[in-house]
Amino acid sequence: ETGVTQTPRHLVMGMTNKKSLKCEQHLGHNAMYWYKQSAKKPLELMFVYNFKEQTENNSVPSRFSPECPNSSHLFLHLHTLQPEDSALYLCASSQEESGGYEQYFGPGTRLTVT
Amino acid sequence: GQNIDQPTEMTATEGAIVQINCTYQTSGFNGLFWYQQHAGEAPTFLSYNVLDGLEEKGRFSSFLSRSKGYSYLLLKELQMKDSASYLCAVQDSNYQLIWGAGTKLIIKP
Numbered sequence: 001e002t003g004v005t006q007t008p009r010h011l012v013m014g015m016t017n018k019k020s021l022k023c024e025q026h027l028g029h030n031a032m033y034w035y036k037q038s039a040k041k042p043l044e045l046m047f048v049y050n051f052k053e054q055t056e057n058n059s060v061p062s063r064f065s066p067e068c069p070n071s072s073h074l075f076l077h078l079h080t081l082q083p084e085d086s087a088l089y090l091c092a093s094s095q096e097e098s099g100g101y102e103q104y105f106g107p108g109t110r111l112t113v114t
Numbered sequence: 115g116q117n118i119d120q121p122t123e124m125t126a127t128e129g130a131i132v133q134i135n136c137t138y139q140t141s142g143f144n145g146l147f148w149y150q151q152h153a154g155e156a157p158t159f160l161s162y163n164v165l166d167g168l169e170e171k172g173r174f175s176s177f178l179s180r181s182k183g184y185s186y187l188l189l190k191e192l193q194m195k196d197s198a199s200y201l202c203a204v205q206d207s208n209y210q211l212i213w214g215a216g217t218k219l220i221i222k223p
Contacts, residue, residue: 002156042118043157043201043213056210090156098209100145100164105156 003027006091006106013081014114021076021109023091029104031097032074034066037088037108049074050097081113116140118214120202125220126192134187134200134217142207148176148187149201151216157201160187189219197221 004025013019025032034046048056049068063085065077074091088110092103117139126132138146145164149157163169163178163185175188187200199216206212 002158004156040122040215042215043203043211045210045213048210098144100162100205102147102159102162103211105158107156 002104002106004091004093004104004106006089006109008109009107010110010112012112012114013078015081015083017081018077018079020078021089021091021111023074023076023106025072025074025091025093025104025106027093027104029093029095030071031094031101032068032071033092033094033103034074034076035090035092037090043090047076048097055097078111081111083113086111086113116204116206116212118202118204118212120200120214120217122215123218123220125222126189128192128194128221128223130192131188131190132192132219134189134202134219136185136187136202136214138183138185138202138204138212138214140204140206140212143180144205144207144209146176146178146185147203147205147211148185149203150198151201152198160200192221194221194223 031050036044047066067075088108090108091106094103095101120136148160151157161176168177173190178185201216202214203211
């Protein structure tokens, strides 16, 4: 248990569906991250929020829409996804974005787009 | 571009020592991390190096040479539970983490 929770753990959705992934951290951290992890590929950073402000958006398609209502919660809204978006989506948090602060990861949401 | 290289897979024997290498080319350097990820689980933090040299933490040690763009993770007295993927990540000048694809370590009895 890392102090970062994610729901749901598994999600199967069609290409026309709309769904949301939820992440919550109980560590008092100020930075939160969304990553995509595909088999045999490096972790891909998608979005970063630092003190609730988005600081990174690594050319992520608009069908992924993040939301950070407060420093403890992070959402990833999904709509009209493609089969290639099937992957493990990991949420992480750290004390701050800068500096040598380690990131604590949630268990991930295994997403399958059919 | 930015690049992190590490071997795809390594095999070692229980009780032995294994060294996992990582080389990097990044825009700036603000530290190097090693994470462990068991199959189906989240990555967990192992070590952080920002200065040259060896950092020891129990059975695990991590080494950094900034001039060579090189790090290694040394695992001693290997146990079956050490079977996992080991991820190398470098924090660049913008404090963004650049990740390697991971090294899958297989431990045999």
